[in-house]
Amino acid sequence: MTESVPLQPTQASPRTRATAVTTATGGTVLVTGICGRLGKRLARVLHRERHVVGVDRRPFADRAKDIDHAQVDIRRKKLKDVFRAGDIEAVVHLGVMHDPRASAAEHHSWNVAGFTKLLEYVAQFQVPKLVVLSSANVYGPQASNPQFLTEEAPLLGGQNFSDIRDLVEVDMLAQSFFWKLPETETVILRPVHILGTVHNAPSNFLRLHPVPTVMGFDPMAQVIHEADVVHAIALALRPGIRGIFNVAGPEPVPLSRLIRILGRQKISVPYSLARVVLRRMWSLRLTTFPPPELDHIRYVCMVDDRRARQVLGFSPQKSLEETVLAVDEGRW
Amino acid sequence: MRTGAVARGASGLLGRLFGSAEQAVDDVLDRLLGESFDERLARVPMALGPAGVDPFGLDPHWAKYALMTVAMLHRKYFRTAVHGIHHVPQGRVLLVANHSGQVPLDGALIAAAMFMDAEPPRIVRAMVEKWAVTLPFVSLLFTRVGQVVGVPENATRLLAQGEALLVFPEGARGISKTFDRRYKLTEFGLGFMRLAIETGTPVVPVAVVGAEEQYISVANVEAVAKVLRMPAFPLIPQLLLPGGQLPLPTKYRLWFGEPMHFTGDPDDDDAVIDEKVWLVKQTIQSMLNRGLKERKHIFW
Numbered sequence: 001m002t003e004s005v006p007l008q009p010t011q012a013s014p015r016t017r018a019t020a021v022t023t024a025t026g027g028t029v030l031v032t033g034i035c036g037r038l039g040k041r042l043a044r045v046l047h048r049e050r051h052v053v054g055v056d057r058r059p060f061a062d063r064a065k066d067i068d069h070a071q072v073d074i075r076r077k078k079l080k081d082v083f084r085a086g087d088i089e090a091v092v093h094l095g096v097m098h099d100p101r102a103s104a105a106e107h108h109s110w111n112v113a114g115f116t117k118l119l120e121y122v123a124q125f126q127v128p129k130l131v132v133l134s135s136a137n138v139y140g141p142q143a144s145n146p147q148f149l150t151e152e153a154p155l156l157g158g159q160n161f162s163d164i165r166d167l168v169e170v171d172m173l174a175q176s177f178f179w180k181l182p183e184t185e186t187v188i189l190r191p192v193h194i195l196g197t198v199h200n201a202p203s204n205f206l207r208l209h210p211v212p213t214v215m216g217f218d219p220m221a222q223v224i225h226e227a228d229v230v231h232a233i234a235l236a237l238r239p240g241i242r243g244i245f246n247v248a249g250p251e252p253v254p255l256s257r258l259i260r261i262l263g264r265q266k267i268s269v270p271y272s273l274a275r276v277v278l279r280r281m282w283s284l285r286l287t288t289f290p291p292p293e294l295d296h297i298r299y300v301c302m303v304d305d306r307r308a309r310q311v312l313g314f315s316p317q318k319s320l321e322e323t324v325l326a327v328d329e330g331r332w
Numbered sequence: 333m334r335t336g337a338v339a340r341g342a343s344g345l346l347g348r349l350f351g352s353a354e355q356a357v358d359d360v361l362d363r364l365l366g367e368s369f370d371e372r373l374a375r376v377p378m379a380l381g382p383a384g385v386d387p388f389g390l391d392p393h394w395a396k397y398a399l400m401t402v403a404m405l406h407r408k409y410f411r412t413a414v415h416g417i418h419h420v421p422q423g424r425v426l427l428v429a430n431h432s433g434q435v436p437l438d439g440a441l442i443a444a445a446m447f448m449d450a451e452p453p454r455i456v457r458a459m460v461e462k463w464a465v466t467l468p469f470v471s472l473l474f475t476r477v478g479q480v481v482g483v484p485e486n487a488t489r490l491l492a493q494g495e496a497l498l499v500f501p502e503g504a505r506g507i508s509k510t511f512d513r514r515y516k517l518t519e520f521g522l523g524f525m526r527l528a529i530e531t532g533t534p535v536v537p538v539a540v541v542g543a544e545e546q547y548i549s550v551a552n553v554e555a556v557a558k559v560l561r562m563p564a565f566p567l568i569p570q571l572l573l574p575g576g577q578l579p580l581p582t583k584y585r586l587w588f589g590e591p592m593h594f595t596g597d598p599d600d601d602d603a604v605i606d607e608k609v610w611l612v613k614q615t616i617q618s619m620l621n622r623g624l625k626e627r628k629h630i631f632w
Contacts, residue, residue, distance in 0.1 A: 143465040146485035147388050216468025220389045220475070251381040254389060271468060299465070320383065 027089025028053055029237065030082065030127075032074055032118065034067075035060050037198045038133075039094050042230045043067055046237075053086055055079065056095065074114040083121045090129035090237055091122055096170060098200060100163055100290045111166040112173070119177050122184060129185045131236045133229075134171040136192045136222075136246060137164060141301035147220070148304035151190070151244040161292035178242070187236040189229075191247040192303060196226030196326040201293060203327045206258065210265035214274055217298045218256045224249030225318035225326055232314050245312050246303035250320040255297060261324045271298065357400050364403045365448060369396060375452045379493050386478075388457075388490070394476035395455060399447055405437065406444035409581055410542065411632075414445045416588040419536060420454070424491040425591070426528050426535045427456065427498045430517055430616055431506030433543035434566050437579060442498055442538060445586050457490050458498040459483075463563055484523060491531045499524045501609070508552050508564030514544035515620050520613050522605045529608075530598035534591035537612055539619035541587070545630050546579035547571075582630050587619045 029046055033039050034054030043063065046052050053068045054060055060069040068086075072078040074095055082088075097110045122130050139149045140157035155172070158165035171188060178186035193202035202223065205211070224247060232247045259266050269277070274294060281287040308314045318326075361369040373392055385391045406412050420427070427446075432438060443456040459482035465471045480486045490497055500506060501520040509518065528535050549566035557565035570576035592615070594608050 143471075144462040144481060144483065146483045146489075147480060148485070148489065150485075214468070216470075216472055218472050218475075220385075220387075251383060252387055253381075253383040253385060254391075257383060257385075 027051070028086045029090045029092060030055060030086070030088050031092045031094060032056065033093070033095025034069065036094060037196070038194070038226055038229065041226060042092065042094070042233055045230050045234060050089075051086070053082060053088070055082060074118055075109065079117060080121055083125045083127075088125060088127050090131065091118065091127050092131045092133070092233060092237070093118060093174075094133050096133065096167060098167075100201075100288065101285075104163070107163070108166050112169050115170050115173055119173065122177075123181055127184060129187070129237060129239070130174070130177070131187045131189065131233055132170070132174040133233065134174070134188050134190045135167065136190045136248075136301060136303045137296075138168045138171050138190065139301055139303070140164070141219075141295040141299040143299050145300050145302075147300060148302055149246070150304045151246055151307060160295060161290070163290055163292075175244070185239070185242040187241055188244040189232055189236060189247050190244065190303065191224050191229050191232065192222035192249065193224065194226055194229055195223045195323050197329055198226055201289060201296075204288060205297075206262060206264075206324070206327045208264075210267045211259045211262075212267050212269055212274065212297075213255065213259070214294065214298050215268040215270045217271070218254045219298060219300045220252045220302060221255045221258060221300075222248045222252045222302045223258065223320075223323050224316060225323040228316045228318055228323075231317060232308065232312065235312050235314055241312060243307075243311070245308040245314075246305045247308050247312075247314060248303055248305035249316040249318065249323050252302055253320065258324050261321055262328070357397065361396070361400050361403065364400075364407050369399075372447070372453050376447070376455050377452070377494060378455065387493075388478065388480050388486070389475035390455065390457075390478035391476045394473075395478065398473070398477040399444070402440045402444040403448060406441055406448065406584075410437075410441060410584040412441055412445060412542075412584040412586055414449045414586045414588075416590075417445060417450050417586075419588045419590050420446070420450055420496070421534055421536075421591055422452070424494050424531070424533050425496045426491075426524060426533050427496060427538050427588075428524060428535055428612055428616070429498065429500055429538035429540055430515075430620060431500035431502045432509060432514070432540065433579070434507060434547040434549055434568060435579065436500075436507060437546065438540045438543045438584075439498060439500070441543075441584055442540070442586060446496060454496045456498045457495045458500075459487060461504065461563060463561070484527065487523075487527050488531060491527070491533050497533075501613075504563035508549065508566050509544070510551060510566070511544070511548045515541075515624060517613055517617050517620075520609050522602060522609055525594065525605050525609045525612070526598045529594050529596055532595075534593055535612060536591050537589040537615045537619060539587040539589070539616050539623055540584065541620065541623040541627060542582045542584035542630070545582045548580075580631075583632050585623050585627065587623050589615055589619055 028051040030053045031039055031042060032055045034043055035056040035058040043052050047064050047067050055070050055072060055074060057073045059071055063069055070082045097107055138155040138157045139153055140159055155168045158168050174186060174188050194200055195203050228249055275291060278291045282291055365372055379386045439458050446454045446456045455478050457478050460474050460479045462481060464474060465481055487497060501524050502518045505518040547568050549568050551567045553565045
C-alpha cells in the first residue's frame with residue numbers, strides 16, 4: 001500500500017504548506033468514504049488537478065490509475081500510515097455512515113470514534129484543510145422551523161429522530177475542531193437533500209412507485225444534484241475558505257412538484273396510518289425508511305444558502321429538472 | 333377493456349365538471365372584482381420563482397380559490413365596509429390588527445380587502461401558530477395561500493421581500509376572548525415593534541369591528557385546551573343549534589389608520605419598546621371605540 005503512495009521528496013513539507021495556502025492546485029487530497037457514489041464522483045473530478053488518496057474499507061475496483069486507495073477502516077491505526085506516507089494537503093471527510101439498519105453501537109463507533117481518529121491525525125500532521133460533508137438534516141424537520149435556516153440555527157435533527165444524533169455529533173466535533181485548531185481551515189458543508197445515483201433516503205424515496213406522501217401535507221423542499229455537491233466540495237478546497245456553509249440547489253418547490261417532474265404516481269396516506277404502517281414495515285424489514293423520516297415529508301427543513309453563494313462562490317449548475325430526473329439515471 | 337372505457341369516460345366527465353367549476357369560479361370572481369382576476373393578480377407584487385411558487389410556498393393558482401372564498405365572505409356574507417385603505421403604503425408594511433372572533437376570519441377579511449379594495453392589490457402574508465402547521469390540509473392550505481409559520485426569521489425575510497405582513501399582537505389571547513370582554517384589547521406582544529424598528533417598516537394600525545359577535549363564546553376551558561394541545565377551547569353555545577356552526581352574519585367594518593413610523597434600538601429594554609407598542613395599542617383601541625360608536629347595528 002505504501003509503495004503506491006508516491007512521496008514527494010523534492011518538496012519540503014513546510015514549504016509546500018505555505019504555498020498551498022495561496023495556490024488552488026497541488027498537494028494530496030485524502031478522501032474518506034471514496035467508494036461511495038459521491039466519493040467516486042468527487043475522485044473523478046479532483047484527480048485531474050490533484051493527487052487523490054482514497055480511504056475506505058470497501059475496495060475501489062474501477063478507479064483511475066493515478067488515484068491511490070488505502071482499503072482501511074478509519075478507526076484502525078493503519079489510517080496513520082496513510083497520513084505518514086503522503087504529504088496530505090487536504091482531507092475531505094465523506095465517510096459518514098447513514099445506514100439506518102446498522103446497529104446503534106456500530107453507527108456511533110464508525111461515525112464518532114472514526115471521525116475523532118481522523119481529526120487527531122489532521123491535527124498531528126498539521127493538514128491545512130479539512131472539509132466535512134455534513135447535511136442539512138442536522139437541523140431536522142420541525143413544525144416550528146423558519147422557512148430558511150441559517151448556519152447559526154440549532155441542530156435539532158436528533159430531537160425526534162435519535163438515529164441521526166451521531167451525524168449531529170460529527171458536525172459538532174468538526175465545529176469544535178474549527179475553533180481549537182485555527183491553523184487548519186475547517187469547512188463544514190451542509191447540503192440539502194442530495195439527488196442522483198446515490199442511494200440516500202431522498203433519492204430512494206423519489207424512486208418509489210408510487211411515491212407515498214402524507215395526506216394534507218406538501219412541504220416546500222430543496223434538492224441538490226450530486227454533481228453540484230461535488231462542485232461545492234471542490235470550491236471548499238480552495239485556500240482561504242473556512243466555516244460552515246449551507247448548500248442548496250435550485251429554487252425550492254413543493255414536494256408534489258418534484259414528484260410531478262418525475263412523472264410518478266402519488267399516493268396520499270393519512271399521517272396516523274402512514275406512521276403505523278411504516279413502523280410495521282420497518283420492524284419487518286420491508287422498508288429502508290425509519291419511521292421518524294416521515295417528518296421530512298410533513299415539515300420544512302430548508303436552508304438559507306446566501307453564505308455559500310457569497311463566500312464560497314457556489315451556485316448550482318444543474319436545473320431543477322436535471323436534478324430531480326437524476327434519481328433515475330444509471331439504474332440497473 | 334370495458335372498465336378502462338368507463339374510467340376514461342368518468343375522468344372525462346370529471347374533467348369537464350372541474351373545467352366548468354373553474355369557469356364558474358372565474359365568473360364569480362370577475363363579477364365581484366369588476367375586473368378579471370388574472371389581470372388583478374398580475375398587478376400584485378410577488379416574488380415568484382421559475383416554478384411558479386414563491387420561496388414560502390405561495391401559489392397563485394391556490395390563492396385564486398382561497399381569494400374567491402374570502403371574496404364571497406367579504407362582499408356577500410359579512411358585507412365588509414372598508415375605511416382608509418389608501419393609508420397602506422406600497423412596499424413592506426406591517427398591518428397590526430386586533431384579533432377576535434374565535435376563528436381567524438378577521439385575517440381572511442383583511443386579506444380580502446387588501447386584494448379587492450387596495451390599489452395596487454396586495455396579497456397579505458400572515459404569521460400562523462406553529463400548532464396550525466401540524467394539522468393536515470390546514471398547513472397545506474395556509475402555505476399555498478401565503479401564510480407562514482410565526483417565527484421572527486420568517487417575518488424579517490418577508491419584509492425584506494417587500495411584503496405586507498399582517499400581525500395580531502394579541503395572538504391566541506385575543507381571538508379566544510369571551511363575549512363579556514369584546515373589543516377590549518388584551519396584552520400586546522412586543523415582537524412586532526422590535527421587527528418594525530429593526531427593518532424600518534411602517535406600522536399601519538387596523539381595527540376590526542364585527543368579528544366579536546360572529547361566535548359568542550361564554551367561557552374558555554383551558555384545561556381541555558391543554559389536554560387537546562390546542563391554543564384555546566372556547567365554549568360556543570350556538571354550535572349546538574342547527575346552522576349555528578356558521579358564523580353569525582354580522583357586518584364587518586375595517587378601519588385602516590395612518591402609517592406610524594418608529595425608530596430606535598430594536599434590542600432596547602421591554603419597557604422602552606412597550607411605550608411604543610402602547611402607542612399602537614391606543615391607536616387601535618380608539619379606532620375601535622370610534623367604529624363601535626358609529627356602528628348603528630351589529631348585522632347591517
